[in-house]
Amino acid sequence: MERKKSFNQEKIQIVNRSLVLDLIRQQTICSRSTLASLSGLRLMTITNIINELMSCGLVVETGLMSGNRGRRSVGLKLNDDKYKVIGVRMTRSVFYVGLFGLSGQICKKKEYKVSHNEDVEVTIARIRSAIQLTLNENRDCSVLSAAIAIPGPYREDIDRLLFVTELPGWQNYPIKEALTKNLGIPLYIINDADASAFSQYWYRDKKYLIYVLAGQGIGSGLVIDGKLARGSTGLGGEFGHTSINFNGPECFCGNHGCIEKYCSLLVLYENIKSRLKAKEPSCLFIDNITTETVSVAVKNGDRVACEEYKKVCALLSIGIVNLVNQFNPDIIVLGDELTQIDPDFMLSIVNDKIKQCIQPLTQKGLTVEINPLSENPSLLGAGAIAAQHMIDDPSCIMNQLRR
Numbered sequence: 001m002e003r004k005k006s007f008n009q010e011k012i013q014i015v016n017r018s019l020v021l022d023l024i025r026q027q028t029i030c031s032r033s034t035l036a037s038l039s040g041l042r043l044m045t046i047t048n049i050i051n052e053l054m055s056c057g058l059v060v061e062t063g064l065m066s067g068n069r070g071r072r073s074v075g076l077k078l079n080d081d082k083y084k085v086i087g088v089r090m091t092r093s094v095f096y097v098g099l100f101g102l103s104g105q106i107c108k109k110k111e112y113k114v115s116h117n118e119d120v121e122v123t124i125a126r127i128r129s130a131i132q133l134t135l136n137e138n139r140d141c142s143v144l145s146a147a148i149a150i151p152g153p154y155r156e157d158i159d160r161l162l163f164v165t166e167l168p169g170w171q172n173y174p175i176k177e178a179l180t181k182n183l184g185i186p187l188y189i190i191n192d193a194d195a196s197a198f199s200q201y202w203y204r205d206k207k208y209l210i211y212v213l214a215g216q217g218i219g220s221g222l223v224i225d226g227k228l229a230r231g232s233t234g235l236g237g238e239f240g241h242t243s244i245n246f247n248g249p250e251c252f253c254g255n256h257g258c259i260e261k262y263c264s265l266l267v268l269y270e271n272i273k274s275r276l277k278a279k280e281p282s283c284l285f286i287d288n289i290t291t292e293t294v295s296v297a298v299k300n301g302d303r304v305a306c307e308e309y310k311k312v313c314a315l316l317s318i319g320i321v322n323l324v325n326q327f328n329p330d331i332i333v334l335g336d337e338l339t340q341i342d343p344d345f346m347l348s349i350v351n352d353k354i355k356q357c358i359q360p361l362t363q364k365g366l367t368v369e370i371n372p373l374s375e376n377p378s379l380l381g382a383g384a385i386a387a388q389h390m391i392d393d394p395s396c397i398m399n400q401l402r403r
């Protein structure tokens with residue numbers, strides 16, 4: 001009976017500590033009394049937790065700040081100078097390694113090109129070296145953890161990426177096992193759409209949202225009450241493989257008529273190219289189809305570009321209507337390359353479809369917007385996930401200091 005009580009007390013301590021750290025993170029700077037009122041914990045409990053967090057340097061005082069009724073109190077913030085994390089974003093042609101403060105502030109970012117058909121073992125070794133280099137270059141602080149956002153459905157219990165286009169060799173490769181070899185810090189792997197969704201919660205405080213990643217692939221990430229809803233094995237949100245036509249072409253996932261087959265950036269390029277091959281008049285050139293050239297063509301009213309872009313946006317909207325009916329989000333955030341071609345044009349098509357196809361009371365209060373974060377949300381989300389793991393349970397940091 002005694003042992004159980006002490007186990008519970010320890011658990012409560014971890015939960016309270018995490019709650020306080022998370023509130024400081026959300027408030028950026030706040031006082032002990034604000035923490036007490038936001039958390040519902042007694043001021044004495046807050047004082048004890050803050051003493052503990054300050055003794056290991058996770059939290060620092062910022063000086064006097066003005067509070068309620070003219071009272072001045074001491075501000076507290078997370079110690080970004082002492083504790084940092086690493087966020088990595090992997091795409092089909094490049095990977096980025098970012099160094100973040102524990103509060104999610106990005107400090108540095110480096111870009112590494114990945115050549116077409118580069119062997120997965122080579123790329124993984126390069127990512128591991130880049131993380132190692134970041135660790136070596138920042139010995140003056142403690143880098144606590146890393147997270148990497150990757151395209152495609154990653155099943156975390158068996159450490160396998162199930163399928164992904166344009167990244168040969170990555171499917172069924174033990175990514176985490178290879179990346180963590182001799183790394184010395186915990187590393188988390190997450191799907192890029194989930195990372196992007198989490199960035200909207202972490203950096204914009206949106207608690208019920210769906211992030212639709214519309215790029216070379218189509219994906220989505222779902223945040224419910226500030227938590228990522230990833231399913232039992234991390235495979236939730238595979239929006240790209242929901243069907244909009246059960247008689248449609250077979251997809252490599254096994255389904256028919258997957259939305260990714262109709263409205264990814266790659267499909268848009270193929271559709272434009274086939275019309276150019278048929279000698280339709282256009283300002284575009286078949287060997288120079290990029291987001292930039294298509295964007296200019298759409299904005300200049302080029303018929304081929306406008307019609308094809310409109311078609312993919314309209315098909316994507318059908319899928320978005322399905323998402324709204326299933327999950328009832330407050331906000332849908334659209335991001336990635338397809339949205340960058342003409343954000344306003346895409347937004348108007350999606351909004352029209354929602355007005356047309358969703359019951360008025362269901363759509364009341366729903367906002368659809370293009371991702372407004374200036375840094376890539378998938379990279380920001382990777383940094384946020386690495387930091388959130390430490391905030392959820394900083395006992396590993398505290399235990400190291402006690403040793």
Ligand SMILES: [Zn+2]
Nearest residue numbers: 241251253258
């Ligand atoms: Zn599919």
